[in-house]
Amino acid sequence: MIWHCGRFDFDTATPLVMGILNVTPDSFSDGGVYLDAEAAVAHGLEMIEQGAAIIDVGGESTRPGSDPVDPEEEWRRIAPVVQALAERDLCVSVDTRHAEVAQRALQVGASIINDVSGFRDPAMVEVARHSGCGCVVMHMQGEPKTMQEDPVYQDVVTEVRDYLAERAAELEAAGIDRSRICIDPGPGFGKTPKQTIELMRNLHELVRLGYPVMVAASRKSYVGYAYHVDEPHERDVASAAEALLACELGACVVRTHNVPLTVAALKDLRPLVLLGLGSNVALVAEPGEETEAKIAQINLAVGQLCALPDTQIIDMASFYESEPAYYEDQDVFVNTVVSLRCGLPPKELLGYLHGIENSLGRVREVENGPRTLDIDILDYQMYVGSTPELTLPHPRVCERDFVVKPLLEILPGYELADGTPVASVPEDERVGKAHRL
Known part of the structure; x- marks a missing residue:
């Protein structure tokens, strides 16, 4: 997936690092450190040298309980920093809820609007619509001042996912191209630590929406809760571990205070592997229960995949029933696709898979x-x-309906390692017609 951000295009197959630059007196972990414009610009340049692709400049703290900042004051804080970094041909993101601040930032060269309020303000949507900037749509229940008073969800993963899908769809309906949109689940924004952990451990559900997903865990309170680290400045190692975990689940933009530590952690990111599983011979099945028996056999195989060394299952598509392909004189198949993070070399993995088949x-x-x-x-x-x-x-991925449909269910818009879009073959030209069970 390419994330289009003004004059910058980012290939999200490799995670991008976004360095945090708070030009505020009261941010929760570094308030007042970079109030001086020269110091802020110097730190931004340092983060670029350390491996950041984007610098996210903010002039209003949105920590729990924070008071709003007047847009004029917010702009006064960030204007010289945004302009100085943009003039050096760097990708600058502006972290703001205010349309007038975003507009000014874009005029002096910013390339991304990072809106913690999720583009709720129609004026912010208009600012984005009239530019080519990237848009980060974040979920937040309530407002920063009150968001942590009593956050309640029936199902935090489903509710956040559906909210982000709705907000992104509304941006598209307003004329903002899908390729410009990134989504952020908003860890810690109107969520308890336990709710946030549940959300962050299920990021693959957001990946299924087909937009780049941001992980903004850096120094957040849920990280302190999960890793028993009270002081925000001491959470960088744990934050980097959270970033790696989120990227294994499919996040591709990492917003962080500590760029070098995060870059180092992401070197341990394992390759993404996609497996196609199918069965059309039920060894043990009562009459009329052949489909259930085939599903059971695939589930047995998935259980064995869980035991592979240096391997983690990330997501699994629904089951699909499909017509036989190539050799047609046989029973119908049941198929699915599984995504993994795997440290085994391909040929070694193939050996394990043959063992499971056998x-x-x-x-x-x-x-x-x-x-x-x-x-x-x-x-x-x-x-x-x-x-x-x-x-x-696999040379036949794109021509097989029983592969394309489940694969695109879990990874919409996916391109193979050689750059071929999985959906490159029209549905009516594929073999092995499939329907979801």
């Missing part, structure tokens, strides 16, 4: 013929090539 009675007699279980490596991030044993990406 353990579930896979017999290799007819090419594309009946099988109790089939596991294909569809794509392995950063690996493109072909050997007699394995070709990556």
